[in-house]
Amino acid sequence: MTPAAAVEAVRCSDATLTVRRADGSPCADTEVLVEQVRHDFAFGNIGFDFVGLAGEERAEAPADVFGGAGREAAGQLVDLWLDVFNTATLPFYWAGFEPVEGEPDTRRLQAAAAWFRDRGVTVKGHPLVWHTLAPDWLTGYSDAEVEEIVRWRVRREVTSFTGLVDVWDAINEVVIMPVFANEERPNAIIRLCRRIGRLPTIRLAFEEARRANPGTTLVLNDFNLSTAYECLIEGVLEAGVQVDAIGLQSHMHQGYWGEERTQEVLDRFARYGLPLHWTETTLVSGDLMPPEIVDLNDHQVDAWPSTPEGEERQADDIVRHYRTLLAHPAVQAVTYWGITDRGAWLGAPAGLVRADGSPKPAYDALRGLVKDEWWLAPTRLPTDADGRVAVRGWAGDYTVTAGDGMASWRLRPDAPTPEVILA
Amino acid sequence: MTPAAAVEAVRCSDATLTVRRADGSPCADTEVLVEQVRHDFAFGNIGFDFVGLAGEERAEAPADVFGGAGREAAGQLVDLWLDVFNTATLPFYWAGFEPVEGEPDTRRLQAAAAWFRDRGVTVKGHPLVWHTLAPDWLTGYSDAEVEEIVRWRVRREVTSFTGLVDVWDAINEVVIMPVFANEERPNAIIRLCRRIGRLPTIRLAFEEARRANPGTTLVLNDFNLSTAYECLIEGVLEAGVQVDAIGLQSHMHQGYWGEERTQEVLDRFARYGLPLHWTETTLVSGDLMPPEIVDLNDHQVDAWPSTPEGEERQADDIVRHYRTLLAHPAVQAVTYWGITDRGAWLGAPAGLVRADGSPKPAYDALRGLVKDEWWLAPTRLPTDADGRVAVRGWAGDYTVTAGDGMASWRLRPDAPTPEVILA
Numbered sequence: 001m002t003p004a005a006a007v008e009a010v011r012c013s014d015a016t017l018t019v020r021r022a023d024g025s026p027c028a029d030t031e032v033l034v035e036q037v038r039h040d041f042a043f044g045n046i047g048f049d050f051v052g053l054a055g056e057e058r059a060e061a062p063a064d065v066f067g068g069a070g071r072e073a074a075g076q077l078v079d080l081w082l083d084v085f086n087t088a089t090l091p092f093y094w095a096g097f098e099p100v101e102g103e104p105d106t107r108r109l110q111a112a113a114a115w116f117r118d119r120g121v122t123v124k125g126h127p128l129v130w131h132t133l134a135p136d137w138l139t140g141y142s143d144a145e146v147e148e149i150v151r152w153r154v155r156r157e158v159t160s161f162t163g164l165v166d167v168w169d170a171i172n173e174v175v176i177m178p179v180f181a182n183e184e185r186p187n188a189i190i191r192l193c194r195r196i197g198r199l200p201t202i203r204l205a206f207e208e209a210r211r212a213n214p215g216t217t218l219v220l221n222d223f224n225l226s227t228a229y230e231c232l233i234e235g236v237l238e239a240g241v242q243v244d245a246i247g248l249q250s251h252m253h254q255g256y257w258g259e260e261r262t263q264e265v266l267d268r269f270a271r272y273g274l275p276l277h278w279t280e281t282t283l284v285s286g287d288l289m290p291p292e293i294v295d296l297n298d299h300q301v302d303a304w305p306s307t308p309e310g311e312e313r314q315a316d317d318i319v320r321h322y323r324t325l326l327a328h329p330a331v332q333a334v335t336y337w338g339i340t341d342r343g344a345w346l347g348a349p350a351g352l353v354r355a356d357g358s359p360k361p362a363y364d365a366l367r368g369l370v371k372d373e374w375w376l377a378p379t380r381l382p383t384d385a386d387g388r389v390a391v392r393g394w395a396g397d398y399t400v401t402a403g404d405g406m407a408s409w410r411l412r413p414d415a416p417t418p419e420v421i422l423a
Numbered sequence: 424m425t426p427a428a429a430v431e432a433v434r435c436s437d438a439t440l441t442v443r444r445a446d447g448s449p450c451a452d453t454e455v456l457v458e459q460v461r462h463d464f465a466f467g468n469i470g471f472d473f474v475g476l477a478g479e480e481r482a483e484a485p486a487d488v489f490g491g492a493g494r495e496a497a498g499q500l501v502d503l504w505l506d507v508f509n510t511a512t513l514p515f516y517w518a519g520f521e522p523v524e525g526e527p528d529t530r531r532l533q534a535a536a537a538w539f540r541d542r543g544v545t546v547k548g549h550p551l552v553w554h555t556l557a558p559d560w561l562t563g564y565s566d567a568e569v570e571e572i573v574r575w576r577v578r579r580e581v582t583s584f585t586g587l588v589d590v591w592d593a594i595n596e597v598v599i600m601p602v603f604a605n606e607e608r609p610n611a612i613i614r615l616c617r618r619i620g621r622l623p624t625i626r627l628a629f630e631e632a633r634r635a636n637p638g639t640t641l642v643l644n645d646f647n648l649s650t651a652y653e654c655l656i657e658g659v660l661e662a663g664v665q666v667d668a669i670g671l672q673s674h675m676h677q678g679y680w681g682e683e684r685t686q687e688v689l690d691r692f693a694r695y696g697l698p699l700h701w702t703e704t705t706l707v708s709g710d711l712m713p714p715e716i717v718d719l720n721d722h723q724v725d726a727w728p729s730t731p732e733g734e735e736r737q738a739d740d741i742v743r744h745y746r747t748l749l750a751h752p753a754v755q756a757v758t759y760w761g762i763t764d765r766g767a768w769l770g771a772p773a774g775l776v777r778a779d780g781s782p783k784p785a786y787d788a789l790r791g792l793v794k795d796e797w798w799l800a801p802t803r804l805p806t807d808a809d810g811r812v813a814v815r816g817w818a819g820d821y822t823v824t825a826g827d828g829m830a831s832w833r834l835r836p837d838a839p840t841p842e843v844i845l846a
Contacts, residue, residue, distance in 0.1 A: 235658020
């Protein structure tokens with residue numbers, strides 16, 4: 001089976017839609033127009049660049065450690081972003097979100113989340129607990145106090161954003177958390193995790209978030225995809241912590257992993273029967289980072305340009321990577337980490353759009369997958385005498401139109417016989 | 424502090440011994456002779472080489488996958504072994520212990536364990552559960568049946584050896600267990616662990632062993648000393664499995680790790696407040712294995728000779744390694760993996776004795792630590808008017824002699840005021 005066929009076998013399903021008129025009678029023997037509106041599959045990207053734009057801020061946004069294109073550039077990016085992605089990750093890095101204790105950036109992020117929601121985009125918050133970018137003011141507290149403050153922060157964010165942000169990276173990079181040695185300053189979260197252990201730290205994040213919003217989707221997220229993460233996950237599940245999805249980062253600044261390694265990772269982590277979220281995917285369109293770098297943050301270069309050869313490679317890589325991921329039934333979400341090279345993490349040419357605002361080949365390639373190869377083009381189909389029409393398509397939101405009447409419906413493999421009334 | 428002083432600071436303690444005569448009166452103002460008989464600290468080595476000798480077998484012992492010197496050679500090794508070591512690891516590799524289902528090698532191993540016990544040696548069994556060297560006959564059973572058979576095997580061994588073997592590696596190398604790919608044949612234990620998960624596999628080993636002998640000491644043992652093992656341990660402890668000691672292998676066929684790395688491992692694993700057992704320590708006295716080898720089993724050479732330079736290096740390494748380990752208060756046991764080069768794992772010159780039976784410099788160096796530097800030489804001391812005498816020494820068993828009278832006593836940091844009656 002070709003990679004493209006493998007994706008279709010996993011992601012496409014058949015439905016028999018029954019179309020009725022406003023009076024309830026079957027819309028029989030009629031040509032109807034079926035159009036896909038949205039993917040169920042979460043095609044994600046960071047929405048950091050649009051926080052200032054969404055808030056209609058006049059000044060440039062405060063500097064964000066993980067980039068952000070600035071307001072003017074963001075305006076040019078909006079349509080490109082919204083044409084491909086349906087899920088936005090917003091930044092809740094604690095040091096940036098609450099630089100002064102007691103003054104969280106809640107309203108600004110609420111405005112950004114609402115802006116995305118109003119455009120049909122699901123918003124995910126990243127992350128509730130992480131050692132990196134813990135606020136400096138936290139270091140003065142004792143371990144017991146830090147634990148209480150972390151619990152409070154988790155409850156506060158989840159509560160303040162219920163209805164706007166209902167998917168969270170509950171905790172980030174726990175494998176390394178108590179042994180991380182690349183922090184210049186004393187870090188209260190590392191200290192706490194070392195004291196109480198990884199599992200109690202995970203439990204506090206998940207339990208507080210769940211309590212604040214029982215309907216939220218909570219992700220355990222890590223970049224360490226070695227056996228260590230498996231061991232951690234098995235401990236978490238054995239301890240009875242309810243994890244909704246396993247988050248797998250895939251920053252590939254050192255080069256695309258290839259199908260075989262990706263498949264091996266998929267198989268190892270699908271073993272737990274939980275949805276897999278590929279949370280942070282990066283493929284650069286310039287020189288690759290040298291393989292001897294272990295912590296990507298250690299690679300600092302003056303300039304890291306996008307090159308024509310690199311852009312072709314990136315486009316090829318992104319198609320191979322997304323095909324491999326979507327061909328695996330456990331994968332529920334893929335979040336690309338950056339729309340533009342402007343302000344990208346490490347200065348890497350990781351965006352799908354160049355710093356000048358023009359789309360790279362990788363943008364077109366990914367759009368080709370999401371909105372063409374994996375998208376049901378508007379299709380005219382005849383209903384039968386009972387108003388039924390067979391549709392084969394990708395899980396998602398659809399419309400059906402007949403004359404002046406229109407209705408929305410969802411195509412899902414677990415609900416193959418939807419029924420609509422035209423209005 | 425020098426390494427030697429660091430060991431003394433951790434391992435030496437002061438006791439005030441009160442010596443009484445048979446009638447209960449103080450043995451006052453008398454010169455007594457204090458002699459150390461045994462270390463509390465477990466200086467271990469494998470006892471594989473002596474199984475045939477202990478059973479007074481006429482034929483050569485069945486081939487053991489992890490070496491074994493054969494009976495004749497073993498006879499020459501006995502005194503060298505017993506002069507340094509007080510703890511023997513005996514082989515319970517399932518494929519060798521029960522090559523035909525229902526015909527375990529119980530009596531032969533009981534004889535070997537009794538032989539050691541009669542010589543004052545503590546015996547440890549290795550291992551109860553391990554994927555490597557699972558018997559071929561196990562592969563025909565279903566996962567549910569394999570689990571029942573493994574439980575039965577654990578109960579049987581622990582029960583049959585209670586009083587002879589009360590320390591066990593309950594389970595070996597779980598970090599890699601469900602993902603181990605270096606097995607030529609289908610392996611029922613890997614299959615089971617992949618199905619039920621690492622923690623349930625660990626739990627079954629510990630729970631069955633504990634139930635069979637509540638007084639046994641159960642070790643979780645691994646060669647993978649990365650963060651993965653930390654994550655596994657934290658899951659095991661969180662799941663409430665009672666682990667008595669954390670086992671850390673240190674096969675250093677690729678060269679001595681050095682003090683810094685060893686210290687880092689010690690600190691990371693001491694964090695759990697459990698005793699640390701260095702379970703499988705190897706330092707070669709020949710060429711080092713190339714660093715690119717990941718699974719040591721992949722290194723197969725026709726001949727791997729011991730060399731004069733290698734022997735000097737091994738002697739130096741062993742002193743540095745043991746000093747580093749004994750200077751850490753969490754370490755309770757160190758087991759060197761091999762007395763002789765004869766039949767050593769991988770053919771490596773890892774023994775402390777050459778194939779011809781002569782001790783290497785490493786043997787003399789280790790004996791010098793165990794029986795000289797860390798040993799209270801026979802010492803004459805005067806008692807006071809109340810029969811008291813101050814002794815500073817290493818935790819262990821001692822005698823005190825005055826004239827014809829003698830008594831045994833123990834020097835322990837947690838019981839600094841022993842009292843004896845001469846008999």
